[in-house]
Amino acid sequence: MSAADPQPIVTFPEALSTREGWLEPFPWYDRMRRESPVRYDDDREVWDVFSYDGVKSVLSDDDAFSVDPMNLPEERTTEMEESPMTETMLFTDPPDHRRLRAVAESEFRPNAVADLEPAIRRITQERVEEAVSEGEFDFVADLAYPVPVIVIAELLGVPPEDRDRFKSWSDTLVARPDEETREAFRRLQREQEQALEELQEYFVEMIERRRTDPRDDLITTVVHDEGAALTERELLGFCMLLLVAGNITTTNLLSNAMRCLEGRPEPIGRIAEDGTARSRTIEEVLRYRSPVQAFFRVAKAEADLGGQTVTPGEGIVAWIGSANRDPATFDEPEEFDPTRSPNQHVAFGHGTHYCLGAPLARLEASVVLSELFDRIDGFEIVDEELQPVRSSFIYGVESLPIAVE
Template identity: 40%
Template structure:
């Protein structure tokens, strides 16, 4: 998509697409839209907004958004998340143990994909979660963010929603009665203002699935970028402190979430144009990270960059709550992989996943000479 984003940027900081939405691949304009309170996520008139949407506060504007977001923030703060390190390391260790003895495996299916699911289901305290079942829910919800794809998709989405609703209602009831050390227990016993019972299930659903497709692809895209440049894989293997830079550079260079959108709540002057109330602006996050106005040689994957110029976790009111967790998971996953397999290499044709909203690989065949 990157040549396309360059083309959009060449046409101007804000362009009008044939379907009527405004679009920008320019960092400054995307950042302004995401930070400016005159742009919201909910396109419906104020009196028609549902009390309990599917993805909780991701789909809400202030003041409801602020209340729910404030409620979960402490549970996912960098300090709280640092405490999850042992659980993440256990999951990573178990997955690495399962790498087949002949040294050939699919880096996505065998490692990157099951990992965030195992982590978040453990953190939420979902007992014996079936990885494949939850992976499917992640995909169903993930593709719903780009709009419903078909009637079958609508049915799958409905089924996933009711299944998760039953799981969470049961868990919330049990944790209220006997709290443990998991995220749901922390939420239901949090000091201060509690949230309404009806808000809890969408909130848990959001926490469960927000990090599925995204973190999988952050891990996959980072490993892919490094393995495509074997000298960088070797460099990181020799100095694992570079893993952090590799993950951060991947967020800029090949962002798992390629775009988001906002709706103008008022008439706004933007990028030299007038966006009128009710119009939609698509912010091309993947394009913002390649904007030559803010990034030197944007098409080069460079571990020595010092800036942090990307919008991969969005900006402003909806800035990703899971950033500390996502970064910790990706860092541990890539660090353990590169330490264990310094000679890992691509062995076959990587296959891209379909869709333009989430960017990543469906399969990345790799091989180690472990068994040699």
């Protein structure tokens, strides 16, 4: 498990392992939904679920399916034990899940998140101004990536003077090797281990300081929640989870939105002034190019999955990106329709583990897109060779150079 890819290692399906395959996995999903909506893949030794109903039931049946990778057979979990991320709500089943999630729930409700809007707008405006004045810029590096990182830093309570350090750790954790060589890969791996260690030390110190010197920030709230009584490791895991789960996902929601909107002046025109049009567009991006394409579960009990029997300890990949294109649920699913309503996508999951940060992600997307399209009339993607994000479940592109009008 790496910091940027916090799910257990499940090898990637062969069909998606090329650049083209992972940039556009949708034709493969379509074939799988028709030929084998639930199947056991002998090569990867996991179950794959592709249908909307199947994905929804896997994500929400906590009795049969666990999020805790420690339920996997021992030989598949060796790398995971060291990370504090495994002790977070994302990888904990009920009933303990409730204690870990409740500490932050009220801070992430839509009305609490709405208070962050002025800060998000300020952070966005600074970045948009600078980027747009250049005429051509990398939408990922200059906007989609820094905005969520700075927002989460402010929310947690990282003081302004530490923000550059914080962002540089975060940059290293999501970086790609600068060349495709084994040496470059090892170098980056060492840098990432070091960044992870420093970031963890930083959070440990911050947690300690907030114990004696409470502030008006999320770390203080969580540290002083006596009902939950999080351990040191759980507190550290919580901070790391927000950083990892909240950033790469939102970055890719934003860049996926730009891929959906290129060459479509109509929705772009409406985004700047019409809040309903803007939120429908964002929901459709979430459905059409879901930032999280897949999530993992482990069978706890013998269970029926689309007429087949799953046995305890077996892994299951719920293909969210495929569920969101299922024609049994969505009319013309392969069409990007920014006016689609209702839109019952499962991009934020379903059930107990439904994304805690969904209101924040929606607000960030709304602010960034409205600020950008308030200043520009249109844009063009200027890179022909987009590279998919190197992850087995996050969907987006590494960089997105655009020219703005």
